[in-house]
Amino acid sequence: MDQLILLHQWWQELNQTTPLSTILTSLIVFSFFLLYLFNLIRSKGLNFPPSPPKLPIIGNLHQIGARLHHSLRNLSEKYGPIMLLHLGHSPVLIVSSVEIAKEIFLKTHDAFLYRPQSRAARALFYGCCDIAFCPFGDYWRRVRKICVEELLNQSRVQAFQLVREVEVANMVEKIRLVSLTGDAVNFTQMFATISNNIIIRSAIGRVYEEENSKSFSELSRSAMDLLGYFCFEDLFPILGWMDNLTGLTAKLKTTSGEICKFLDQVIEKREALKSSDDKSDEKDLLDILLHLQKDGNLDNNLTRENIKAILLCFL
Template sequence: MAFSFDLLFFSVCSVVFPLALLKWFYAASKPQKKLPPSPPKLPIIGNIHQLGLLPHRSLQSLSRKYGPLMLLHFGSKPVLVASSADAASQIMKTHDLVFSNRPKSSVKDRLFYGSKDVVFTPYGDYWRQAKSICVLHLLSNKRVQSYQHVREEETSLMIQKISQMCSSSPVNLTEIFVTLTNDIICRVALGRKYSEEEKGRKIMENLRVFVELMGVFDVGDYIPWLSWVNRFNGLDLKVEKFVKLIDEFLEGVIEEHINKRKGEAESDHSVEARCLDFVDILIEVNKERTIGFAFGRDDMKAIILVN
């Protein structure tokens, strides 16, 4: 039995050792790239353990030691950290094409209909077209100014609400400002606010979940062979449930706008006579088909979510 074990051990070593040696020689023969300073990393997790509970402060502390441009490793993913205005300018302006692509994220991919938004979609023709829609149609200076009355109306309502509440009890300003922000965004993007309805409050709660999921730590993004963990910690189920809820909501909003536009056409009321929200504008873009690529429902939903 001992002989058999020794023979097996020798056989394994005779295969593994030459392969390891070949890999070392191959790595040594390649020209070494000049990389930014980097703190020591651990196997498998890299520098993740150095982030702590307050990543922004941990990164600031590391940058003081390793400089304004440093290389970290989050699992198997190299991450370049710029912590000065000059370094950020080099990345965003001088070498923008080199850094223009987006890291792949399984959670964001599911949240944004296969990354069909303008933030997480890979750099390429679709990204350029989606960016063009946002810059020229949704967020142009003229369009932003057209929503000034929405901002003024909602701010005025907020001040009235605070005045009424101050006379009776302490006021939770955090909750009020969150509601103000959501009401303005909903009126601009979706055409009406939802905070005053029971159904709308559930929608606002779903949007809070959406924000949480945007910042969730997905171990599979950094250590791919551990992606199965999400099936056991509940993340996959949570994302699946949320995507279904938000998709049903957005589908209803789009159908509501389409029916409203049909009613206006039948009654000879021009759509342009009222202030268009984002959904109206995206329906127009979809209808005109002049942007150079197929722009469908999922594309509309993804861009609505990211804006």
């Protein structure tokens, strides 16, 4: 009790001689200093990969330019094929060697199979229940098994040969028609279109281009752009509210809602057809996933959200 009385008296004397704002500022600065010392002491006891000098709070963000691949190449030439970057709050391991990447990610170290779940990935992939961003575990193993044995096996890939031939023939015909008029041919756009059409037709059976609304290819490109957006919540969790000001939150909500609506319509139309064709080689990826869901295998146990998330990985 005497100690509490003395502490109270000391605090009153301190308030009388020093403004409260100055005291709070000093405490905050002192807390950051203690946190820095703690991280420094802890890091000395661990064998981290080489890392460029970092700044407080932002880490190595100041060393990342507009061309990410150029920045990482320049840093890897200086610090080696394995280096550790701190992007804000998030530590990131950069591996620029193919041989080392195979050894780490494909052979012995299963811990590296865990994917960071960004805010955009959680919004677009139904809480990261796809195969690209889902946590390493039983669900990831089941989805990987479905992809390897059911969706991407050799016979399935060969079954889509007709789709590829039809799309290539369509592209050649478009080039022929354009050449007759003497106009320039935009091969970049054509190659992007044919690649997109082959993937969509293999996954959901046809290319959906709705009038007076965004096509799914546009929605897919928007989703890919959002995955690369700067997100405060991912790098500085305490500043996650800033994503509302930058418009990222609204864009994620709008795009994820449009994609969800589109995929729901496609799945409902497919379920209404109640296709019972046993020629599995002629089915697209959506047919296979719906068949696995209907089969009721406890090892799969796919929900509609799981199906939509898996499809988005291919689209």
